Amino acid sequence: MSDTYLGDPAVRAEWDRRYADRGQLWSGRPNGALVAEVAGLPAGRALDVGCGEGADAVWLAAAGWDVTALEVSGVALERAAGHARDAGVTVGWVHAGLVEAQLAPGSFDLVSAQYPALLRTPDAAAERALLAAVAPGGTLLVVHHAGMEDHEPADGDFDPADFVSPSMVAALLDDGWEVERDERRPRVAPDGGAGAHHVEDLVLRARRRR
Incomplete structure (x- = not known):
């Protein structure tokens, strides 16, 4: 794994700090929405965006996918590679x-x-990058915690208004996409790990037609 980092150094430093503060930030098990939505798909090339400590990437690879996992935190990537x-x-x-x-x-x-x-930007760069990465016939799966729009950030916490939501991604889908899932539903949450207190997910699944 290369030590070269492409991105905002401040973002890397913030996430490195969050991971370094705890020996394990997440549960170590794949996300329930990913497992449910990918179960019927034929294995191919997968991109795990914000892979964290690698549970989803490892699960996908074990299921036969050729996985590329993207992460801003070097601390998280070292843990992921070990897993x-x-x-x-x-x-x-x-x-x-x-x-x-x-x-x-x-x-x-x-x-x-x-x-x-x-992070949200005026030109929707992150949303467009997600869409652009999907091959014709491929699937885009974006999952987020429901209710984040009502969350009031504490000191030093993230403000949800600064970040991309599934609805922002959905707004960019044109007739070259088929929306297969766009819903709010109970979260299948593994025990432990940050975010375990969220009980509902927003799930966007879309297939690229061309």
Whole structure:
């Protein structure tokens, strides 16, 4: 795994701090919405956006997917790589922000963004990067915590208004896409880990027609 980082150094530093503050930030198990939505898809090339400590990427790789996992935190990537080695699977790790990574267009049969912390910009750069990465016939899956729009940030916490939501991604889908799922539903949450207190998900799943 290369030490080269593509992205905002301040964003990297913030997420490195959050991961370094705890020996394990997440549960270590794949996200329930990912497992449910991907179960019927044929394995292909997958992009895990904001892979964290690697549970989703490792699960996808074990299921036969050729996985590229993207993450801004070097601390998280080191943990993720260790989990992949322990599981005996191979994952391509990319130390970069989504926009800065400049992924080749149409490269992935599945683009998964589970609770992503993608900053909003006037030109919707992150949303457009998600869509652009999906291959014709491929699937885009964006999952986020429901109710975040009502969340009041505490000191030092993230403001949800600064980040991309599934509805912002959905707003960019044209007739080249088929929306297969756009709903709010109970979250299948693994025990432990940050975010475990959220009980409902917003799930957007869309297939690229061309």
